[in-house]
Amino acid sequence: MFRMFASTAVMTAIVFAGIAAPAQAADGGIYVSMRDAYVGPDYFPTIAGGLKQLGINSVELTLTRDFTLAALDSKERVELKSDEDAKAYRKKAEGLGVNVCALLTACDFSAGNMADNSAWIARSIELADLLGAGAVRIDSAMKKEKELPFETRVNLFVEGLKGALDKTANSKVTLGIENHGFQGNNLAFLLNVFTQVNSPRLGSTMDVGNFYWRGYPLGEVYGILRLLSPYAKHTHMKNIHYPEDQREVMREAGWKYSEYACPLDEGDIDMAKVVGMLKAAGYKGDICIEDESVAKLKTQEERAAQCKRNVDHLKKVLAEAK
Numbered sequence: 001m002f003r004m005f006a007s008t009a010v011m012t013a014i015v016f017a018g019i020a021a022p023a024q025a026a027d028g029g030i031y032v033s034m035r036d037a038y039v040g041p042d043y044f045p046t047i048a049g050g051l052k053q054l055g056i057n058s059v060e061l062t063l064t065r066d067f068t069l070a071a072l073d074s075k076e077r078v079e080l081k082s083d084e085d086a087k088a089y090r091k092k093a094e095g096l097g098v099n100v101c102a103l104l105t106a107c108d109f110s111a112g113n114m115a116d117n118s119a120w121i122a123r124s125i126e127l128a129d130l131l132g133a134g135a136v137r138i139d140s141a142m143k144k145e146k147e148l149p150f151e152t153r154v155n156l157f158v159e160g161l162k163g164a165l166d167k168t169a170n171s172k173v174t175l176g177i178e179n180h181g182f183q184g185n186n187l188a189f190l191l192n193v194f195t196q197v198n199s200p201r202l203g204s205t206m207d208v209g210n211f212y213w214r215g216y217p218l219g220e221v222y223g224i225l226r227l228l229s230p231y232a233k234h235t236h237m238k239n240i241h242y243p244e245d246q247r248e249v250m251r252e253a254g255w256k257y258s259e260y261a262c263p264l265d266e267g268d269i270d271m272a273k274v275v276g277m278l279k280a281a282g283y284k285g286d287i288c289i290e291d292e293s294v295a296k297l298k299t300q301e302e303r304a305a306q307c308k309r310n311v312d313h314l315k316k317v318l319a320e321a322k
Helices: 002-016 047-054 083-095 114-131 150-167 187-197 210-214 218-231 271-280 292-296 300-321
Strands: 030-035 058-062 068-070 077-079 099-104 135-139 174-178 202-207 232-236 285-289
Touching: 030 047, 030 099, 030 271, 030 300, 047 058, 047 300, 058 068, 058 285, 077 083, 083 099, 083 114, 099 114, 099 285, 114 135, 114 150, 135 202, 135 232, 150 174, 150 187, 174 187, 174 232, 187 202, 187 218, 202 218, 210 218, 218 232, 218 271, 271 300, 285 300, 292 300
Parallel strands: 030 058, 030 285, 058 099, 099 135, 135 174, 174 202, 202 232, 232 285
Antiparallel strands: 068 077
16 A cells, blocks of 8 residues: 555656756855754854854754744844844854855644735745845645645645745745655645746755655655756755665655664765756755754764764765766
8 A cells, every 4th residue: 555655656746747847046056054953052052163163154044933043153042023133143144154045934834824824934035035045945744734635735835835925026035845744745745836836936845865754665765856856946965774674665654763864874865866866957055964863862072073974975975976
């Protein structure tokens, strides 16, 4: 049963792959960034200091519903009440040598007022513009995702994201729906939303590890990522090292993830192969490290060392890809 579901999902994706994918930005290249969760106080004294120690300057920042961000030079949070607050944050970031490459948001389109949700995403886009960030990550998870029919779920996302994009028609900031959880790791869902919204500003926050987490065999994961790469607006890089007899079979979603999540250079997913797909698709932007296995390490020194190991691995991958 699981095998049939996996194959059906990939076959559905192949049908949609004939649709023209959104165009990528014409300038810039691919560079390494880090999610704020993995360069924050449990890993480094400050985000700015941690980025410097890692040898990178770009970070994806989590934006809360009340519009707060982590401070870059302390353990505090900063509230962006106005455009001026955002401009001041950007000025400070530039003074610290930090580039805010993306904002991470979470909005449940199956809950609350749709107009309010669209307005919140629209304001997130405006703040990203003010901060100099090129992308806003959209969470695909919804509390009712297992209750609502497929078409209803697609329509909720289409309505919510179209509303936000229409409110910010003059912005160049892109939206990337992450393949996250049960719903988001369904390629048919993602491609239906992309197609119906039909905006060059909407695509994917392509999480390299989440389809594997969802249970797809490794070969199918590569097939899905290849089809999704032309839609990539942003990325999350993680890896998993399953026992050999579990790599090419369909597994239960999340099967022993906490046990087998691992550093980027240890896992079954070949980061060089994925970067090659992104480059072939014309992707321009960051490859953002989200190694959740780091949390298993006991000391701050160990966690910081693994973060550096991940950065060095991706830098090596990029250097060899040239």
